Amino acid sequence: MEIYLEYLVMLPGPTNVPERVTRSMFTHMINHRSKDFVKLYVDTIEKSQKIFDTTSDVVALSASGTGAVEASVVNMVKKGDKVIIPVNGEFSSRLSTMLEWAGANVIRLTTPFGQNATFDQVKEAFDNNKDVKAFYVVWNETSTGTMVKYLDKIKDLTARNDSFYVVDGVSILGGEEFHMDKWGVDVCVTGAQKALAAPPGISPIAVSQKAKKHMIANPPPTFYFNMARYFKYYDDTKETPFTPAIPLLYAYREALDIILEEGIENRIRRHRVCSDALYSGLSTMGLSPFAKEDARSTVVIALNYLQGLDDKTFRGTLSEKFRVLVAGGFGELKGKVFRVGCMGEVHKYHVMRTISAIASTLDMMGYKTNPDAIKVAEDKLRAL
Amino acid sequence: MEIYLEYLVMLPGPTNVPERVTRSMFTHMINHRSKDFVKLYVDTIEKSQKIFDTTSDVVALSASGTGAVEASVVNMVKKGDKVIIPVNGEFSSRLSTMLEWAGANVIRLTTPFGQNATFDQVKEAFDNNKDVKAFYVVWNETSTGTMVKYLDKIKDLTARNDSFYVVDGVSILGGEEFHMDKWGVDVCVTGAQKALAAPPGISPIAVSQKAKKHMIANPPPTFYFNMARYFKYYDDTKETPFTPAIPLLYAYREALDIILEEGIENRIRRHRVCSDALYSGLSTMGLSPFAKEDARSTVVIALNYLQGLDDKTFRGTLSEKFRVLVAGGFGELKGKVFRVGCMGEVHKYHVMRTISAIASTLDMMGYKTNPDAIKVAEDKLRAL
Numbered sequence: 131m132e133i134y135l136e137y138l139v140m141l142p143g144p145t146n147v148p149e150r151v152t153r154s155m156f157t158h159m160i161n162h163r164s165k166d167f168v169k170l171y172v173d174t175i176e177k178s179q180k181i182f183d184t185t186s187d188v189v190a191l192s193a194s195g196t197g198a199v200e201a202s203v204v205n206m207v208k209k210g211d212k213v214i215i216p217v218n219g220e221f222s223s224r225l226s227t228m229l230e231w232a233g234a235n236v237i238r239l240t241t242p243f244g245q246n247a248t249f250d251q252v253k254e255a256f257d258n259n260k261d262v263k264a265f266y267v268v269w270n271e272t273s274t275g276t277m278v279k280y281l282d283k284i285k286d287l288t289a290r291n292d293s294f295y296v297v298d299g300v301s302i303l304g305g306e307e308f309h310m311d312k313w314g315v316d317v318c319v320t321g322a323q324k325a326l327a328a329p330p331g332i333s334p335i336a337v338s339q340k341a342k343k344h345m346i347a348n349p350p351p352t353f354y355f356n357m358a359r360y361f362k363y364y365d366d367t368k369e370t371p372f373t374p375a376i377p378l379l380y381a382y383r384e385a386l387d388i389i390l391e392e393g394i395e396n397r398i399r400r401h402r403v404c405s406d407a408l409y410s411g412l413s414t415m416g417l418s419p420f421a422k423e424d425a426r427s428t429v430v431i432a433l434n435y436l437q438g439l440d441d442k443t444f445r446g447t448l449s450e451k452f453r454v455l456v457a458g459g460f461g462e463l464k465g466k467v468f469r470v471g472c473m474g475e476v477h478k479y480h481v482m483r484t485i486s487a488i489a490s491t492l493d494m495m496g497y498k499t500n501p502d503a504i505k506v507a508e509d510k511l512r513a514l
Numbered sequence: 515m516e517i518y519l520e521y522l523v524m525l526p527g528p529t530n531v532p533e534r535v536t537r538s539m540f541t542h543m544i545n546h547r548s549k550d551f552v553k554l555y556v557d558t559i560e561k562s563q564k565i566f567d568t569t570s571d572v573v574a575l576s577a578s579g580t581g582a583v584e585a586s587v588v589n590m591v592k593k594g595d596k597v598i599i600p601v602n603g604e605f606s607s608r609l610s611t612m613l614e615w616a617g618a619n620v621i622r623l624t625t626p627f628g629q630n631a632t633f634d635q636v637k638e639a640f641d642n643n644k645d646v647k648a649f650y651v652v653w654n655e656t657s658t659g660t661m662v663k664y665l666d667k668i669k670d671l672t673a674r675n676d677s678f679y680v681v682d683g684v685s686i687l688g689g690e691e692f693h694m695d696k697w698g699v700d701v702c703v704t705g706a707q708k709a710l711a712a713p714p715g716i717s718p719i720a721v722s723q724k725a726k727k728h729m730i731a732n733p734p735p736t737f738y739f740n741m742a743r744y745f746k747y748y749d750d751t752k753e754t755p756f757t758p759a760i761p762l763l764y765a766y767r768e769a770l771d772i773i774l775e776e777g778i779e780n781r782i783r784r785h786r787v788c789s790d791a792l793y794s795g796l797s798t799m800g801l802s803p804f805a806k807e808d809a810r811s812t813v814v815i816a817l818n819y820l821q822g823l824d825d826k827t828f829r830g831t832l833s834e835k836f837r838v839l840v841a842g843g844f845g846e847l848k849g850k851v852f853r854v855g856c857m858g859e860v861h862k863y864h865v866m867r868t869i870s871a872i873a874s875t876l877d878m879m880g881y882k883t884n885p886d887a888i889k890v891a892e893d894k895l896r897a898l
Contacts, residue, residue, distance in 0.1 A: 136542035136543075137542060137543070137544065137545070139543050139544075139545070141545055143757065144543050144544075144545075144546065144757065144760065145543070146543060147542075147543050152539070152540055152541070152542075152761075153540065155536070155539045155540070155761060156536055156537065156539070156540055157536070158520035158521065158531075158536075159520075159521070159523050159528050159529070159530060159531050159713065160521065160523075160528075161521070161523070161525055161528075161833075161839050161841075162528065162714070163841070163842070164833070164839070192576070192577060192578060192581075192714075192715055192759075193576060193577055193581070193738060194576060194738070194756040194757045194758070194759075195756075195757065196737050196738055196756045196757075197576075197577070197737075197738040197756070200736065200737055200738050224737065228737060231735035231736070321757070323757060329543065329759070329760060329761045330546070330576075330757045330758065330759055330760055331576055331715055331758075331759025331760075331761070331762060351615035352584065352615070353580050353581075353584055353608065353612060354577060354578070354580055354581040354584050354739075355738075372578040372579075372580045372581070373527065373528065373578045373579065373580075373705070373707060373714045374578070374714065374715075375576075375578075375713070375714055375715025375759060375762060376528065376713060376714055376715075377536075377539060377713045377715070377761065377762065377765070378715060378759060378761065378762065381761070449545075449548070455545045455548070457545075457547070458547070
């Protein structure tokens with residue numbers, strides 16, 4: 131018999147989608163060149179601005195996060211531009227490749243997986259490269275569960291060197307604190323299916339006035355990811371240049387409504403408390419976090435596998451017996467870590483059920499786990 | 515009071531989406547790296563192959579049709595490649611620009627809007643360019659309502675010159691006859707929101723074995739539209755390299771089920787009868803088709819506006835008073851024509867209601883129309 135019961139989706143995206151959001155897609159088709167669409171899209175964009183905390187332009191691309199990150203590269207970087215980027219995982223590595231393909235002279239600040247380049251290292255790179263054109267940073271490295279914690283301090287460096295500041299916030303925006311305008315960020319990219327708790331397929335990108343001017347003056351030879359076209363359509367008619375994924379825009383807007391109803395600060399606090407409970411509970415159980423303590427993400431928790439613990443059996447049991455989904459390792463961490471998403475709807479229940487199911491799975495696989503884990507997590511969750 | 519009643523969507527995409535399709539999106543989130551996803555995706559791809567009539571690879575891109583067309587260019591064309599393309603409207607013009615951006619030496623077979631290059635003109639271009647690397651053709655020029663009718667004859671030319679044969683079938687596949695393998699097509703692109711009657715956001719691209727080899731050997735410097743990555747993921751794990759728009763894949767698969775239940779031949783016949791009824795009925799009413807008779811599309815009907823008939827008032831009345839959506843003209847045809855989509859679910863009811871609403875709108879705007887129009891259309895529809 132096939133089981134259709136829903137999963138507890140503790141992946142680093144896609145994540146659990148509230149039923150209200152899924153239900154919002156159940157509507158009739160509209161014309162994407164009409165007042166109906168303009169109403170939907172303008173509302174979506176204005177609500178997105180609140181999430182980015184910006185008054186600048188936001189474009190909702192119909193693509194995955196990778197597509198939007200690619201847009202942030204091909205529209206910003208010209209051949210020969212010097213770009214600084216910290217590299218410490220799969221996604222920052224991929225982004226640095228994109229920058230090279232765009233012709234950039236890439237200065238990689240490489241640190242071991244699980245660690246971040248320090249602010250001083252970033253500062254030093256700026257000091258040594260006065261002609262730097264842009265600083266790119268993957269805010270949350272989904273592949274290793276690390277998060278950069280000095281986004282608010284970069285502004286002074288980019289202002290000094292008159293360079294652009296680009297943040298890949300795909301797997302985190304909506305789950306952690308972010309102030310685009312206050313922090314002087316020029317471009318920030320995110321994905322709907324992560325901390326925003328919408329289905330995958332929409333990836334918003336926010337662009338400062340300065341970066342917008344730069345993009346319009348330097349349009350890349352592409353249609354689909356040509357930001358100048360999106361700006362022109364929005365400025366002229368509040369539409370998108372190409373047919374957008376209309377049902378997903380309804381879903382994304384509904385997800386934004388839920389976020390604004392809860393309040394962004396409350397939401398961030400909830401993510402922090404839940405991740406604290408997950409780190410504490412799972413550590414007590416005997417599973418050590420992969421990331422160094424000062425680099426740990428509050429939205430993606432990467433854990434080292436215990437000696438001999440088989441990835442496929444572990445995640446298969448969790449999924450099949452308990453219907454809890456967690457992700458495996460990425461690239462060279464495949465089989466060495468598993469990753470728990472702490473995103474979007476995540477609340478007490480999600481944390482407790484996840485820890486409980488992991489404990490039971492480890493028990494079934496013959497590992498003795500510390501029964502205090504669940505109590506430790508529950509204690510932490512009292513903060514909610 | 516705001517009206518939420520559904521529209522009759524007679525646009526050249528998006529089109530009416532059957533409720534069964536919309537409803538299929540109302541499901542729980544799954545992991546895109548799991549057996550659940552593989553089952554969904556493989557099923558979707560295998561059903562797509564039937565629509566393209568091919569045994570070769572199909573990739574369902576999470577993007578609009580323009581994105582998939584761009585993929586068909588950047589993965590196929592290398593700098594200096596000679597490419598022949600008929601140009602007779604907005605979309606073929608756009609495609610020829612994409613080809614130039616990819617570095618191609620583009621031979622445009624330009625004809626006036628509303629006409630197609632003849633097969634003899636295409637043959638002559640092949641005769642004069644023995645070193646041609648690819649023939650690109652927009653099967654259905656959505657902007658003008660024309661359709662190329664000799665796709666089955668190109669094979670001999672491309673075989674003779676050992677060139678690739680690429681078909682942009684975005685606005686028509688599923689509504690007209692197509693046999694990818696039999697006709698020797700190397701790449702065919704389509705969009706879910708046109709004759710396939712799914713929501714927008716998924717754009718399938720089918721690739722012959724020969725073109726697949728070429729793409730793998732010549733990967734472009736892009737992630738999102740890098741076909742070699744999609745092939746590798748599918749061949750290795752039956753997954754997609756980037757997080758796909760999962761709800762739209764459910765919808766697209768459901769739309770394919772509906773097509774296969776009806777039978778592709780029945781579906782094509784239905785499109786032909788409905789477009790015949792629309793052409794006859796609207797011509798009787800006094801609205802002349804924009805396209806030359808031998809070039810007329812069976813899925814997009816472009817009609818010349820009557821003298822002095824204002825586009826905005828006409829389409830606004832049609833939409834607001836009768837909730838029937840038709841599209842305006844594109845580019846230089848803006849205000850000169852309107853376009854009726856004859857796609858997907860289109861059946862007797864759609865045709866009759868559209869003709870009736872157009873007649874009433876024209877009457878309201880003070881134009882005397884021939885009352886025989888509706889009877890002429892009904893007669894044609896008896897063939898169904």
